[in-house]
Amino acid sequence: MRFLYLFVQTRRENPADVDLPGQQFLVRAGYIQRLGRGVYGLLALGRRVEQRLEARLSASLARLEGAEVYLPGEVDARSAWLEISRSHLRSYKQLPALLFSYSPYLEPSPRRGGGLIASATTRVLELALLSASTDQAAGAEGLVAGELLGELGSLGMPVLGGASAAPGVETGQAWMFPLAAGDDVLLQCEECGYSAEPAAARFRRVQGEPETQQALxxxxxxxxxxxxxxxxxxxxxxxxxxxxxxxxxxxxxxxxxxxxxxxxxxxxxxxxxxxxxxxxxxxxxxxxxxxxxxxxxxxxxxxxxxxxxxxxxxxxxxxxxxxxxxxxxxxxxxxxxxxxxxxxxEIAQAHSGDACPECGGALAETRGVVLLRAQRSLPGILAGQSLLYMAESGRTQPVTLTRFTLNLTRLMGCLAERWSDASGLRLPATVAPFGVYLVVLAGKNPAVAEAASGLLAALEAAGISVLLDDRVESPGVKFNDADLIGLPLRLTVSERALQQGGVEARLRGDAESRVLTPDEAVRLVLDLIL
RNA sequence: CGGGGCGUGGCUCAGUCCGGAUAGAGUGCUCGGUUCGGGUCCGAGAGGUCGGCGGUUCAAAUCCGCCCGCCCCGACCA
CATH class of the missing domain: 3.90.960.10 (YbaK/aminoacyl-tRNA synthetase-associated domain)
Incomplete structure (x- = not known):
């Protein structure tokens, strides 16, 4: 795609209404645009990242025989899962069952300056796991969490796990990307590793000195x-x-x-x-x-x-x-x-500094952004909703529902915080909006333009997505935009490179570049993406 | 809900206290030239009901009132 048609005006200056460095780059590089209070639209670059994230997650879930459906944002996801399950779940033979949907989700309390990390409008991967028993659920939950956490891991995103709780939830887990500016909190014990969200956190009650009871x-x-x-x-x-x-x-x-x-x-x-x-x-x-x-x-x-x-x-x-x-x-x-x-x-709220329920050590607060949550519903509530299936024994049994939610918008925001440096973004190759940023420094030399279009054709023939910067701009402008947008590989076709025998390749974040033949360049990109 | 701040070309902001003539800068955009490996340089140009309405005044971006929008802080905490 030609830069011109990407419809992006990169900005030299930071936007006034975003504070976090990664979010500022997202705006400056033209991935996202603020459209209102806590409302961000995705521009072409941002949308491509989201699509690639979804494609990867869908591939992961396909390995688990997940069935993709669509839940509109207007419905409560849990009720929707129950409705769908009630209508289509019949037999134990279907279990465990995995359904998922990429759905819009409105966050209740957006915060200023947080970009995607605090945006009100988000897109989440909603996932329902139906199991025949708690034993089956425990096993299947491990597989699903493993896949999703594996994806986060492959994106280089560190996460901290902890217990999560919500009304109607029997057991829950949350996984948080640590970030000082995050709105989410885990209370963690440094001694024994106990970790929980405040709503789920227990703490050891420390009593005062014994006293004799006085008269009322x-x-x-x-x-x-x-x-x-x-x-x-x-x-x-x-x-x-x-x-x-x-x-x-x-x-x-x-x-x-x-x-x-x-x-x-x-x-x-x-x-x-x-x-x-x-x-x-x-x-x-x-x-x-x-x-x-x-x-x-x-x-x-x-x-x-x-x-x-x-x-x-x-x-x-x-x-x-x-x-x-x-x-x-x-x-x-x-x-x-x-x-x-x-x-x-135990109905009192735990706080930082309280004693760990396991070992008595001090609980400390870690801030971040919760990316993934798993919540297994209380069986009593499901039974009350008559969500039943026919077991092998021929009797009806209540089903176990575990919901997973992975916030894609938050994830993109966190990726930008994790993967940026002084000059711009550098998203992992697996989710970058294009594989290659192709800089053409044609000048007045027609041979350069010819070489560039040949290289472009070769890259595209190999299935590589290319952002072609053939604008009439000085080299510095193009290189700076390339760094800002941060595609994994920058290829430069220029008179100088041609004289040295090909095209210049430079990995984002590397200080050094090397000259390759067009064939070698294509192979390098393929290696990079795999 | 209370207190404070802000609103000026697409973007980032001066100017407002102390009213004055065609409302500015940088950046971006268009055109001409120049340069051609890290945001070149020179020149020309387009682009703004100064958030809105009303008031004071010979004269309002500037002072006053009301309204709208955005932002920050505080707010019960039982």
């Missing part, structure tokens, strides 16, 4: 509706208070979660222990309906709500809690003596 006592605490206000007013640390969080389950049941005042509720964990698919913050009216007072709530004497207490709050003696009366709190509230709970569970 009501105190006036005017205008203390938040933990911070309360702790300041009573001059106690926040860890000496109990925080009450009210959530409403899908069935309308009110859930009263109690965590220590210095902790936060992990909603995903609460969903998990309750076995519900979602929770929403309760309305004040719903809270009052069970006899609690927003801002001054206490589990003491409460009826009509499901009470779940974090294990740390349950083990902490003499906490300050609400009195269920505006302007009053209770001192010395003790779990067991003063109130009971439906269950004591």
């Amino acid at each position: 006592q009501e105190v006036a605490t005017p205008n203390c509706k938040t933990i911070a206000e309360l702790a300041t007013f009573l001059n106690v640390p926040e860890s000496r208070t109990a925080k009450a969080v009210f959530m409403t389950a899908p069935d309308g049941q009110l859930v009263f979660a109690v965590v220590r005042g210095d902790c936060e509720l992990n909603e995903t964990a609460l969903c998990r222990v309750l076995g519900v698919e979602s929770l929403r913050p309760a309305l004040d009216g719903e809270i009052r309906a069970v006899g609690a007072e927003p801002g001054y709530a206490t589990p003491v004497g409460l009826k009509g709500a499901r009470v779940v207490v974090d294990s740390l709050a349950a083990a902490s003696p003499n906490l300050v809690a609400g009195a269920n009366r505006p302007g009053y709190h209770l001192l010395n509230v003790n779990f067991g003596r003063d109130y009971a709970a439906e269950m004591v569970a």
Whole structure:
């Protein structure tokens, strides 16, 4: 393809609205263009990269007998997988089954300056793995993850793995490209390697000194509706208070979660222990309906709500809690003596610095971009959706669904961050938009133009995609654009090269170039792409 | 939701505080010449309702009000 028709104006200056170096190169080289807040269009170069990524992934999934379908972006992917499965899954003979789709996906919270890494509009590889049993699922999940991680590996993308959690998910894994500017987080233990996303992370509760339980006592605490206000007013640390969080389950049941005042509720964990698919913050009216007072709530004497207490709050003696009366709190509230709970569970949010649940070491936060996620749905939820198949025994059995999502847009963004240098991009040959950047320095010498068109024909005959730069520009402009766009190989046809016996070849990122015959040049490209 | 900043040729930005005549630079684009291996040089040219509406004024990119758009920060955190 001729540079002229690529319809790209490379930029000398960085765009004002992108911060990350790789994303700036994507814009400057004409791979992508910002079209709105967090919205990026792919130009010809970017689209070619996306197509090549998809082709590679599809080839990987074909090895696993994956069937490509299409899920429009308007539908919820999980519901769509369930619908399709319900309609077409009949027999155990079909299992394990692998379906996938390249679908548009809207990210909920785009961030400024992040280019593709934070774009709102993304394209994801959605993958559904249906298995006959958890054993079968575990094996098949390993194969699918292996293929997809293998692709990331072949693109030179390092990833960190960790546990992932979401409502309705039994087990999950996330794989993150480490990047300081990323929006995703893994909490990792340097001692033992424990690694999890915050929503999935557990931590070891460290208890204070044992104390004798003091007598319950009501105190006036005017205008203390938040933990911070309360702790300041009573001059106690926040860890000496109990925080009450009210959530409403899908069935309308009110859930009263109690965590220590210095902790936060992990909603995903609460969903998990309750076995519900979602929770929403309760309305004040719903809270009052069970006899609690927003801002001054206490589990003491409460009826009509499901009470779940974090294990740390349950083990902490003499906490300050609400009195269920505006302007009053209770001192010395003790779990067991003063109130009971439906269950004591780990429902507090883990943070950097908390103790590792496995070995007690400190958890540290690593930022990055999650590229791949695997999530196995809770069997109970699938059974509730009557997603069943006929087993070999002749009985109906619930199916196990594992979803994988690989965000292609994020992946392209991360590739640009991973594969760029001071002068531009240098994407792996397997996904670069063209195989060769062919520079023609014709000048007034017709022999050069002739040699160039001969080389172009030879390359294309060999199935090599070529970006032909035959613009009337000075050499420096062309070389700089070649570096910026960063195709794996630059071939230069010029008077000088012809005198030296052929064309000049230079690998992107190499300082040295060499002169080859046209045949050798074609062979070099073929080697490079393989 | 609150506070702050920004909006000027395609792009990156001056100019606004302190109002003044055809509104600027670089880059990009077009044309002519020049150069011909790392963003050549010279000249000519096209291209802007200065985000929008209204107000003050002899005169508004500039001051005032409202609106729109973009950005940053803070925001309940129960």
